[in-house]
Each structure stands twice: as C-alpha cells, then as structure tokens.
Amino acid sequence: MDRIWIFYAVLLAASAFALWRGGAPERLVGLALLLAAVSTQVLQDDMPIRFAGVELKVLLVDVALLGVMLAITLNADRFWPAWATALHILGIGAHLARAISPDVIRLTYAVLAAAWSYPIIVLLVIGTIRHASRIRSKGWDLDWSRQDPTVR
Template structure:
C-alpha cells in the first residue's frame, strides 16, 4: 500500500508542476493522467481482488487515456509524447492479454498494466523541465506546425495531403 501512496504523491507533484510550468502538451498530459488516476481509484476493484480478472472499468480508462496520448503525440511538438503514448499502449495492452488468456499470472498482469506509470511520470517531468529551458531561451512551440497544417487542410476539404 505504501507504493500506492508514493505513486499518488509523485503523480500529484509532477502533474502540478506540469500544470504550472508546462506548455499545452504538458498540461494536457498532466490533466489526462490525473483524471485517469482519480477515475481508477473510483472504479477499480478492491486492492486484494485486483488483477485476478480483467477490470473493465480500469481497462476502459487505460484505453481512453491511450487514445488521448496518441492524439497528443500526433499533434504536439514534443518527442517525449511518443514515448508516453507507447508506454500507455503497453499498459493498456496488458488488459487484452489478460482477457485473451485468463490464466495469465496475476503478478505478470499487474506489472504489465501498472509498471509503465512511473516512467510516464518521469517523462512528463523531463518534458516540463525541457519546456522551461526552451522558454528561457526564447520560446517553444506547443504544436507541430506540419500536423496543424495537415489538420487545417483536412478541415477545409483538401484531402490531398
């Protein structure tokens, strides 16, 4: 249970820092991660019963979070968002593995589903620090100019991208 409190403390600390000092991608990530943690605490099974079966509520949260992080990675002008989305994809994929093979060992399922949370928080911290450094040197684009141009072309009906 101590690991849970350590994780929650780190999550809130890093997300708070990203909200205060980060650019738009850092803030979106901080909000998405915090919402996922809060919803997970509400929807997940009791601690002793966790990871014996696929927890559909937690799986839904992880899949939606994965979608948000993939969208962010496609539009943000940040390298770390790609890594965060990939790690969340591995975590969300753990639910699929457990659903396909219910004999998957509980500890393996728990590690696959949850272990990526710590590196994701670390990447958010690194991304926020790097954003602060770039801002101190004169500025930092939040969104990829190419991705935004493609998006605007699609909206205007130009499908020849």
C-alpha cells in the same frame, strides 16, 4: 498500499510541475494522468477480486487515456509524448494478455498494467524541464506542430 500513495504523491507533484512550468502538451498530459489515476482508483474492483480477471473498467479508463495521449502526440510539437503513448500502449497490452490467457498470474497482470506509469511520469517531468529550458533560452516554444511560429 504505501506504494500506491507514493505513486499518487509523485504523480501529483509531476502534474503540478507540468501545470506550473509546462506548455499546453505538458499541462494536458499532466491533467489526463491525474484524471486517469483518480478514475482508476474509483472504478477498479474491490481488493479480494482485483486482477482476478480482466479489469474492464480500468481497461476503459486506459483506452480513454490512450485516446487523449494519441491526440496530443499527433498534434504536439514535442517528441516525448510519443514515448509516453508507446509506454501506455504496453500497459494496455497487459489487459489484452490477461484476456487472451486467463492463466496469467494476478500479480504479473497487476504489475504489467501499472509499471509503465512510472516512466511516463518521468517523461512528463523531462518534457516540462525541456520546455522551460527552451522558454528561457529562446523566449518562446511552440506547443503544437500546426501553430504559426510568428504568433506567441
């Protein structure tokens, strides 16, 4: 259980950093990740039956997060959201693997569904650092690909 609280602490710190120093894509992803983590914690099954079958409520949270991340990826003037979205799709793949083959071991399903969250947080932090660096060096940084560069 300690690893879960460590994950939440790291996620909270990364999201706070993104809200403080990030552009709109970083802030939105940080908030979406926090909301998804809280939703997952509230909606997932009780411990004795957790990951015994497809965690449908968690899958729905993951699909909703995927929709948000896809929208950000398609509109952001950044490359890191594409990597984060791809990693999140791998996590959704764990749900599909469990649905296709119920023989998948519970622990394997749990690890595959959650393991991609850590590199996504790292990408959020890196994206925030790079955004802050561009602001320092150029004085501005576009958030969205369709944004007029003359409007800051």
